[in-house]
Amino acid sequence: MRIDLLRHGTTGRDGYLDGRTDPPLSDAGWDQFRRQTQGGIWRRVVSSPRARARAAAEDYARRTGCALDIDADWSELDFGRWEGRKRSDIAAEPGGAALLDAFHADPAASAPDGESWADLQQRVARALDRILARPEPAPVLVVAHGGAIRAALSHLLGWPLHQLWSLRIHPGTRIMLAAGQGGDGAPWGEIVEIIQP
Known part of the structure; x- marks a missing residue:
């Protein structure tokens, strides 16, 4: 199946650690989202509950009539x-x-009183398994x-999480994947295209 992973558009707070902190999309962020979804053929949208992702997903679902699922497992890391x-x-x-x-180097590490990358990967894996x-x-x-x-790319592609910092995922980036589950139930994926904003 095809899964498109779309990072919400910019909030104007590049360089900040906004996980549970939830600034709204800026006008530029809305433009990025609309450009990345223009002419889309999605019948189902799954969104993080954070407003900077959810508001745009809700807008798209309203305009196109597609199904919308809000899934807390897609929330950003708690910093x-x-x-x-x-x-x-x-x-x-x-x-x-x-x-x-x-x-950034150790998946078991976390920000003080925050969530570890391993915990994030575990909940995103659950979310992906529900989609698959x-x-x-x-x-x-x-x-x-x-x-x-x-975390999704690490789960589907088998890449170590710490190596994924070499992949630039700016706000508004969309990554198109082919994904599925093997006969043993293990997930697999391949990147088809990366569309920068």
Whole structure:
């Protein structure tokens, strides 16, 4: 089946760790979303409950009449005490740069009082398995976040999560995948196309 993973458009807060923090899409973010979904053929949209993803998904579903599922497992990583803070500000604190490096290198690491990458990957894997259990002839559009999309790619492609930082997923990026489950039930996927905003 085909699954399109679409990172929500920009909120104008690039460089901030916004996981549970939920700023709205900027006008540019709405433009990015509309360009990436223009002429789309999705009959089902699955969205994170965060407003920056959900509002655009709801708008698309309303305009096209397609089915919409809100799934909390597609939420962005919880950054704990780093929530809503700028990466550069964290890095400027004593020991902050080393903490950020460890956070990005080790799937078991988490922000202080936050969620680990391994926990994110576990819940995104559940969400993907639910989609794959209901294969559909038409593609499915997933509107989510950079971290959740990286976790999905790691799950489907078998790539180590820490290596996915080499893949640029700007706000508004859409990644088209062919995906399914093998005879043993294990998920598989391949990237068909990456459409930058």
